[in-house]
Amino acid sequence: MTETSSPETPGPRPFDPASLRFDDRGLIPAIAQDAEDGTVLMMAWMNEASLRETLETGQVTYWSRSRAQLWRKGETSGHRQRLVELRVDCDRDCLLLQVTQKGPACHTNRRSCYYTAVRDGAEVVILDPIAE
């Protein structure tokens, strides 16, 4: 055998961001999860350019729908997210980002955006802002 590959043993499939199913705005939801302890930190949106930048730099970049521009998470606040591993769901229409979060993920200065629990029909705040 002089061939370096054969149809029977394909190599790993290269990941192409264009192969994802973006919505009609060109966006895909991305869930950020703490890679160490599994805490779900936030959910935001990516377009293809923000995902490519995230993969190239290792720093998570979203697409800001309100500002209609790339949102380099933590660029102003310093609360950056380093990408540990990207995961794609079965329908290729949602992303899971395993990250290392510097400081709080939430703009309210809480570690996670999911700080409001619904218990016995009432809203309960279960996380305090991080002291700085």
Add this chain to the structure above:
Amino acid sequence: MTETSSPETPGPRPFDPASLRFDDRGLIPAIAQDAEDGTVLMMAWMNEASLRETLETGQVTYWSRSRAQLWRKGETSGHRQRLVELRVDCDRDCLLLQVTQKGPACHTNRRSCYYTAVRDGAEVVILDPIAE
């Protein structure tokens, strides 16, 4: 004081599903996370009716965009999700469901829909289907 409440000590705020920020289709993304070990299982969509049914029954019900009807998770497969706790994010436009998942969450019979990792630019399947 004969009053049973005062402005200084408000009781817990009742949770009203109508207070959430649904998108222009009347939907809100809902992330399902294993309440025990923190695994992110799937992301799907809810409308107000599916969220109300979820809270009333304790069994997670989504809105199927492809079938345009309520999707009582596991009704056919038996792979139900019991709601342990609902959490709302800071912008009130995304939900986190802490659940107890019976069997696999994914239609591919894997525990989680996020079974594809991107490593060194290639897609790697990191979860096998659950044997039944």
